Amino acid sequence: xxxxxxxxxxxxxxxxxxxxxxxxxxxxxxxxxxxxxxxxxxxxxxxxxxxxxxxxxxxxxxxxxxxxxxxxxxxxxxxxxxxxxxxxxxxxxxxxxxxxxxxxxxxxxxxxxxxxxxxxxxxxxxxxxxxxxxxxxxxxxxxxxxxxxxxxxxxxxxxxxxxxxxxxxxxxxxxxxxxxxxxxxxxxxxxxxxxxxxxxxxxxxxxxxxxxxxxxxxxxxxxxxxxxxxxxxxxxxxxxxxxxxxxxxxxxxxxxxxxxxxxxxxxxxxxxxxxxxxxxxxxxxxxxxxxxxxxxxxxxxxxxxxxxxxxxxxxxxxxxxxxxx
Numbered sequence: 001x002x003x004x005x006x007x008x009x010x011x012x013x014x015x016x017x018x019x020x021x022x023x024x025x026x027x028x029x030x031x032x033x034x035x036x037x038x039x040x041x042x043x044x045x046x047x048x049x050x051x052x053x054x055x056x057x058x059x060x061x062x063x064x065x066x067x068x069x070x071x072x073x074x075x076x077x078x079x080x081x082x083x084x085x086x087x088x089x090x091x092x093x094x095x096x097x098x099x100x101x102x103x104x105x106x107x108x109x110x111x112x113x114x115x116x117x118x119x120x121x122x123x124x125x126x127x128x129x130x131x132x133x134x135x136x137x138x139x140x141x142x143x144x145x146x147x148x149x150x151x152x153x154x155x156x157x158x159x160x161x162x163x164x165x166x167x168x169x170x171x172x173x174x175x176x177x178x179x180x181x182x183x184x185x186x187x188x189x190x191x192x193x194x195x196x197x198x199x200x201x202x203x204x205x206x207x208x209x210x211x212x213x214x215x216x217x218x219x220x221x222x223x224x225x226x227x228x229x230x231x232x233x234x235x236x237x238x239x240x241x242x243x244x245x246x247x248x249x250x251x252x253x254x255x256x257x258x259x260x261x262x263x264x265x266x267x268x269x270x271x272x273x274x275x276x277x278x279x280x281x282x283x284x285x286x287x288x289x290x291x292x293x294x295x296x297x298x299x300x301x302x303x304x305x306x307x308x309x310x311x312x313x314x315x316x317x318x319x320x321x322x323x324x325x
Contacts, residue, residue, distance in 0.1 A: 112242025
């Protein structure tokens with residue numbers, strides 16, 4: 001079978017490369033390249049990823065029948081082939097995916113973005129899969145938001161150290177949260193933290209990434225470089241635009257669908273990071289903030305109805321912060 005690659009994410013080699021199949025899943029396949037980086041092949045419904053190649057796949061496509069465990073792979077002259085099978089991937093016309101987070105200029109002082117923020121918070125709370133992390137890591141999460149808002153890099157790194165590797169699976173919940181937090185922080189652009197401080201924060205994160213598993217290491221390092229998944233980017237873009245030009249509900253649903261709890265924990269981090277990046281107090285991103293969501297926010301986030309970001313124009317930045325954390 002010959003498939004076309006749609007996107008090449010940040011970190012995917014531009015030229016020839018070789019490696020082996022490291023993991024096989026139904027809708028994803030991880031290649032361990034000889035230069036010690038992992039590249040993930042994904043179906044097109046997964047969206048673009050850092051260190052990922054998104055493929056134009058039929059609806060019933062699955063990797064295991066076509067990819068042998070530990071099979072050698074090689075990309076030569078723009079075509080990736082995996083030994084022992086029939087799969088060949090044409091890389092030549094794929095688009096380079098980047099996530100220009102800092103161009104979004106997310107501003108939680110704008111009423112539409114405040115309402116969109118609450119709609120995302122309501123959807124995460126309703127989903128429930130980020131709740132164990134929120135409860136277990138509450139002190140570290142609170143410290144991270146306060147330290148970031150106050151420009152205290154050392155305190156922020158101490159909080160990150162407590163979150164890195166927290167949880168189980170290929171990408172522990174704490175790592176998923178950090179990726180979302182950094183994405184939300186960067187989405188605030190020039191209105192976010194001071195650039196020099198942000199660069200130092202990201203450098204420290206890049207070092208801390210080595211403390212977790214191989215898969216999380218890849219995504220944490222990508223986040224430190226300002227690169228996240230298309231699904232997280234789409235949520236932030238919809239929030240920044242107030243959900244008028246980009247639909248929020250489908251973007252949130254797609255992000256929540258990632259993994260068992262990875263999507264939910266990533267969105268929880270995104271909420272905290274965007275609040276901290278916009279200079280809002282750490283209590284703003286606490287789970288209790290859902291109680292202050294505008295009427296209908298919860299329903300619209302789940303059902304695809306018109307978001308309050310376009311209709312509730314009377315929201316103010318004060319609505320983000322709950323009366324009690």
